[in-house]
Amino acid sequence: MKPGVSVEPSGTRFCVWSPDATQTWLCLFDAADRETRLPMLRDADGCWHVEAAGVGAGARYGLRADGRYDPGAGLWFDPDKLLLDPYAPAIDRAFRYDPVLAAPRGEGGDTAPLMPKGVVAAAIEPLPQAPPRFASGGLIYEVQVRGFTMLHPDVPEAQRGTIAALAHPAVIAHLQSLHVSAIELMPINAWIDERHLGPLGLTNAWGYNPVSYFALDPRLAPGGIAELRATVAALHEAGIGVILDMVYNHDGESDAQGPTLSLRGLDARGYFRHDAEGRLINDTGTGNSIACNAPVVRRLIVDSLRHFVAQAGVDGFRFDLGPALGRMADGFDPQAPLLQEMRADPLLADRIMIAEPWDIGPGGYQLGNFGEGWLEWNDRYRDDIRRFWRGDAGTLGAFATRLAGSSDIFGSGQTRSVNFLAAHDGFTLADLTAYEHRHNDANGEQNRDGHGENLSWNNGVEGVSDDPAVQAVRTRDGKALLSTLFATRGAIMLTAGDEFGRSQQGNNNAYAQDNAIGWIDWERRNRDLEAHSFALAALRAETPDLRGTAMLSDADVEWLDEHGQALTIGQWEDPARRRLTLRYRASGVAICVNGDTEPCRFRLVDGDADVDGRSVALMRPAR
Known part of the structure; x- marks a missing residue:
């Protein structure tokens, strides 16, 4: 039987999987929050179902399940806990953490007043399938939806911080100036705050703590799936x-002391991974790990992905802690059932699939191992490029390898690298050149959270500086970093605001900063850096060599020193060398890199190029 909600002429059919429950109930709520409970019937496969006559679109509901309560054995049944249907297409309000949600059975009382209710959605016609909008070697623009437009002067105040704001003409114009191929929305599914944030006066701003894999968070999408669908259509119209x-690696129910909200109360043993003693496995650092390759979970995940393609027309997905999707009993397997089912599904087969190829579990670092059809975040690109521009000795060879597509990681053929210098997790690009150390005191964890080593530098002054000379040097370094990114082989990713020097005041873990630290300040953006980014984007868009994804060979390019001579082995191995030219043989396009502080004249076939210290020049022959 199909799980979830099916609206029929006579009413609505509800179905949920809970094989160990002794009884489940559908709980309907009227406008005054009065509850009506309908007992559900169990089939042979452990699915409970009921048809509610006369119930249609807009009805609010939840579930309750009874059975054995033994958390040590993975059994959390508690009929006092109202549960969200894992397939609920929408919820009526955002989640708010309350200790009662985590109370042991018999101690907390009814949680219905604290829980968002699922909302029965009216059926909408699935969108016709179309090829994904993403150019090979294109620019991915990572967006934290709320913080992106909270301070945008052109977006109407009532629309700021929502998905709908992304369709505003001013926002689209900015994306087009950067030649964005696709925006990557940080989590928009309904989430709940981690329990330690409330006492600190903080809230989760990033959304990496989901409760639902279907319902959108009402704070970001007050218009639900229709709002996402309309925004996707507007961006598609603009070519984005x-x-x-x-x-999918965990849910917001956390560890054994966490709240019971949905999966835990229905079938914790089936939905979560446990060790031999029955304890929750925590390969995610969040308290639990979803059993992604259990049959019922595979179906849930694939159905969720299909939902967003069919109902909203999205072009692809990025998977947080991607190895979790391929974890089997013996570790990560790129041929795991879930990964195979995703690629075999006719609605998903052509979608863009991007893995964050690491988690904290055993064998969790899997960069380069997801295989054909997958793009992968490349943290070695991030680190090697940072080391070079920081001035670390002996980094020229690694810098060149990353510039050329990271063949040491992805082999021959096409690179699958998503190259990035900064992401939501870590320093912003501007803070990378202004802070040598993290400054996370606002997170309330005594500056212990976030990355300790950021491969960053501060140009002589830690933090904000009003000195024009310091500001000029930081802008110069920002330009060099951005120029390197836009000249790199393969897909590139830019986190929103890094193109004009956004800062998080040195906070490299701003997940709980739904405030000025985490919001992009559009009024104070670095216009010089922004203009440089726009120029780089235009150059990349009109230069096929810069957008290529095929691995480079000696037949394609030559590596030269500043005198126009082929780099020798001795020069490659010289730890002090910080200059090189990559020149495409057929087109003559050249990338001149001067990592030294002094300016240098580079000799090229088509004429010389003067390159300032710590700068990159992208040269095309005159037409």
């Missing part, structure tokens, strides 16, 4: 694709 960041 949409990628959703999905978190």
Whole structure:
């Protein structure tokens, strides 16, 4: 039987999987929040179902399940806990953490007043399938939906911080100036705050703590799936694709002391991974790990992905802690059932699939191992490029390898690298050149959270500086970093605001900063850096060599020193060398890199190029 909600002429059929429950109930709520409970019937496969006559679109509901309560054995049945249907297409309000949600059975009382209710959605016609909007070697623009437009002066105040704001003409014009191929939306599914944030006066701003894999968070999408669908359509009209960041590795119910909201109360043993003693496995650092390759979970995940393609027309997905999707009993397997089912599904087969190829579990670092059809976040690109521009000795060879597509990671053929210098997790691009150390005191964890080593530098002054000379040097370094990114082989990713120097005041873990630290300040953006980014984007868009994804060979390019001579082995191995030219043989396009502080004249076939210290020049022969 199909899980979830099916609206029929006579009413609505509800179905949920809970094989160990002794009884489940559908709980309907009227406008005054009065509850009506309908007992559900169990079939042979452990699915409980009921048809509610006369119930249609807009009805609010939840579930309750009874059975054995033994958390040590993975059994959390508690009929006092109202549960969200894992397939609920929408919820009536955002989640708010309350200790009662985590109370042991018999101690907390009814949680219905604290829980968002699922909302029965009216059926909408699925969108016709179309090829994904994403150009090979294109620019992915990572967006934290709320913080992106909260301070945008052109977006109407009532629309700021929502998915609908992304369709505003001013926002689309900015994306087009950057030649964005696809925006990647950080999690938009309904989430709940981690329990330690409330006492600190903080809230989760990033959404990496989901409760639902279907329902959108009402704070970001007050118009629900229709709002996402309309925004995707507007972006498609502008030639821009949409990628959703999905978190299937864990849910917001956390560890054994966490709240019971949905999966835990229905079938914790089936939905979560447990060790031999029955304890929750925590390969995610969040308290639990979803059993992604259990049959019922595979179906849930694939159905969720199909939902967003069919109902909203999204072009692809980025998977947080991607190895979780391929974890089997013996570790990560790129041929795991879930990964195979995703690629075999006719609605998903051509979608863009991007892995964050690491988690904290055993064998969790899997960069380069997801295989054909997958793009992968490349943290070695991030680190090697940062080391070079920081001035670390002996980094020229690694810098060149990353510039050329990271063949040491992805082999021959096409690179699958998503190259990035900064992401939501870590320093912003501007803070990378202004802070040598993290400054996370606002997170309330005594500056212990976030990355300790950021491969960053501060140009002599830690943090904000009003000195024009310091500001000029930081802008110069920002330009060099951005120029390197836009000259790199393969897909590139830019986190929103890094193109004009956004800062998080040195906070490299701003997940709980739904405020000025995490919001993009559009009024104070660095216009010089922004203009440089626009020029780089235009150059990349009109230069096929810069957008290529095929691995480079000696037949394609030559590596030269500043005198126009082929780099020797001795020069490659010289730890002090910080200059090189990559020149495409057929087109003559050249990338001149001067990592030294002094300016240098580079000799090229078509004429010389003067390159300032710590700068990159992208040269094309005159037409």
